[in-house]
Amino acid sequence: MAEQGSLDFAVRYPFSPSAKDAITDIAVNERIIILARNRIMKSLMNDSSGRMLIHEADKKEDIASFAVARMILGILRNNYLTNTFAVNESKMMHHFLNREDEATALEVSTIFGIVPKPKAGAKPVEDILELDLPSYLRCCPRSPAYRLINRRLVHGMVEIKSDEWKRLVEEAARKHIERIPIVKDPPEELKEAGKKILETLPKTDNSKLEAIKVEDHPPCVAKLLDNLAKHENLPHQARWFLAAYFLSLNTSEADIVKIFSGAPDYSEKVTSYQVAHIKKKGYSVPSCATVLGYGLCVADCRIGSPLAWHRLGRQRKEEIRK
Ligand code: SF4
Numbered sequence: 001m002a003e004q005g006s007l008d009f010a011v012r013y014p015f016s017p018s019a020k021d022a023i024t025d026i027a028v029n030e031r032i033i034i035l036a037r038n039r040i041m042k043s044l045m046n047d048s049s050g051r052m053l054i055h056e057a058d059k060k061e062d063i064a065s066f067a068v069a070r071m072i073l074g075i076l077r078n079n080y081l082t083n084t085f086a087v088n089e090s091k092m093m094h095h096f097l098n099r100e101d102e103a104t105a106l107e108v109s110t111i112f113g114i115v116p117k118p119k120a121g122a123k124p125v126e127d128i129l130e131l132d133l134p135s136y137l138r139c140c141p142r143s144p145a146y147r148l149i150n151r152r153l154v155h156g157m158v159e160i161k162s163d164e165w166k167r168l169v170e171e172a173a174r175k176h177i178e179r180i181p182i183v184k185d186p187p188e189e190l191k192e193a194g195k196k197i198l199e200t201l202p203k204t205d206n207s208k209l210e211a212i213k214v215e216d217h218p219p220c221v222a223k224l225l226d227n228l229a230k231h232e233n234l235p236h237q238a239r240w241f242l243a244a245y246f247l248s249l250n251t252s253e254a255d256i257v258k259i260f261s262g263a264p265d266y267s268e269k270v271t272s273y274q275v276a277h278i279k280k281k282g283y284s285v286p287s288c289a290t291v292l293g294y295g296l297c298v299a300d301c302r303i304g305s306p307l308a309w310h311r312l313g314r315q316r317k318e319e320i321r322k
Contacts, residue, residue, distance in 0.1 A: 006018050006022070007022055007056060007059050007060070008059070009104070009107075010022040010059075010063050011053060011059050011062050011063055012050070012093070012096040013093060013096070013108055013111070014062075014063050014066035014067070014089075015066070015111070015173065015176055015177060016108070016111055017111070019063045019066070019067075022059075022060060022063055023060055023063050023064045023067065026060050026061070026063075026064045028064065028068055028187075028189075030189070031061060032061050032064045032065055032068050033068060033072075033189055033190065033193050034193075035061055035062065035064075035065035035068075036064075036065040036066075036068035036069040036071075036072055036193065037069075037072065037193045037196060037197060038065075039065050039066065039069045039085075040069050040072065040073065040081060040085055040197055041197065041200065042088065043081075043084045043085040043087070043088035043089065044081075044084060044200075046088065046265075046267065047088070048088050048089075048091040048092040048095060049092075050092060050095070050096065066089070068190070069085065070085075070177070070180055070181065071181070071183050071186065071190055072190055072193050072194045072197065073085060073180045074180045074181045074182055074183035074186075075183050075186045075190055075191055075194045076194045076197070076198065077180075078198070078231075079230050079231045079232060079264075080230075080231030080262070080264060081197065082178060082180050083178065083231055083232065083233055083264035084231075084264040084265070085177065086174045086175075086177040086178040086264075087174060087233070087264050087265045089173070089174075089177050090170045090171070090173040090174035090177060091170065093108075093169075093170060093173050094166060094167070094169070094170040097166050097169060097170075098166060105165075105166065105169075108169060109165065109169045112139065112169060112172035112173065112176065113135055113138075113172075114131065114135050114139060114165070114168055114169055114172060115131075115135070116129035116130060116131040116160060116165050117129065117130050117131075118130075119159060127161050127162050128159055128160075128161065129159070129160050129161070129162060129165055130154075130157035130158065130159055130160075131157065131158050131160055131165070131168070132156060132157060132158075133153065133156050133157070133158055136148075136151075136158040136160070136168070138172070139168045139169070139171045139172035139175065140168060140171065141167055141168070141170075141171045142235030142236060142237075143235070143236040144236060144237065146164075212225065212259070214226065215317075217245075217306075217309065218299075218301060218303075218306045218309035219298045219299035219301065219320065219321065220241075220291055220296050220297050220298055220299070220306055221242065221245055221306060223296075223298050224238050224241070224242050224296070225242075225259070228259065228260065228262040228263060229262055230262075231262050231263070231264055232263075232264070233263060233264055233265065234263060235294075237294040237296065238294070238296055239260065239263075239274070240278065240283070241285070241286060241291060241294065241296060242256075242259065242260075243256055243274065243275050243278045244278055244283045244284065244285050244286070245285050245306060245307070246259065247275075247278065247279050248284070248285050248307060253272070253275050253276060253279060256275050257271045257272050257275055285305060285306060285307050286306075287304060287305050288301065288303065288304055288305060288306065291306060299320055299321070300320075301320050
């Protein structure tokens with residue numbers, strides 16, 4: 001019988017080595033496949049609540065459902081499902097992490113090689129930790145607050161607060177979960193479960209994406225639209241840039257919100273608020289130099305601003321795209 005404490009830990013962190021150990025005596029059965037399917041469906045509803053489990057058998061099945069869910073995703077190879085699942089599972093993990101004592105949080109963090117230390121000389125109340133630069137870069141979220149230019153870096157150590165530490169762990173977990181294994185010769189039951197998920201997949205509203213001709217826009221914008229069509233996550237600056245760009249072309253707020261409907265963490269409410277906020281603030285479209293600084297420039301157009309694309313002739317556009 002598995003030790004209850006470590007089994008509960010494995011339920012909360014099903015990607016951990018303890019989780020692997022906890023299910024060595026478990027065979028995949030119909031119930032686990034249903035749980036795995038439900039786990040994927042739950043991510044489509046942005047439901048990151050945990051389940052209350054009492055019995056050891058239920059806990060083991062729950063852990064196994066995570067592994068089987070990844071197998072089903074490995075069969076489907078669907079970016080939208082994989083990214084949505086990874087986002088939801090890592091969010092769920094973050095909720096658990098917030099309730100852990102420091103030693104347990106550190107145990108989880110260490111799984112991803114993130115081992116922050118209290119900053120030398122800092123008072124506990126200051127809540128400042130230090131993390132080595134390679135670990136920081138490996139798992140820092142793609143939002144402006146985490147850009148290195150906005151951080152304090154001392155002797156190769158990046159200063160972070162404890163809530164930022166947990167956000168880094170969430171990001172590391174997301175990236176880990178996203179690396180879905182390739183499943184060779186999958187059992188029929190798993191293929192069937194995958195089919196059922198595809199049947200219930202909510203239809204994302206890509207009508208606006210279809211209406212927007214990608215070739216009408218500069219390469220940086222075309223690339224981001226392509227990423228959204230593949231249901232890939234966009235960094236904060238990319239979302240902001242796209243919204244400001246389309247606002248400047250007088251695209252309606254409602255249509256801009258639809259453009260983002262392919263994002264794995266899409267929420268109509270949040271996106272509407274953000275687009276309205278960008279419009280209210282009247283942000284202008286960043287220059288090519290700024291877009292380059294964001295790491296989003298993908299061609300050498302030499303036009304100064306992505307908006308200048310619309311003044312170029314067809315031949316020049318084709319030359320740039322080559
Ligand atoms: S040069 Fe400007 S317009 Fe062209 S891809 Fe880069 S940022 Fe976009």
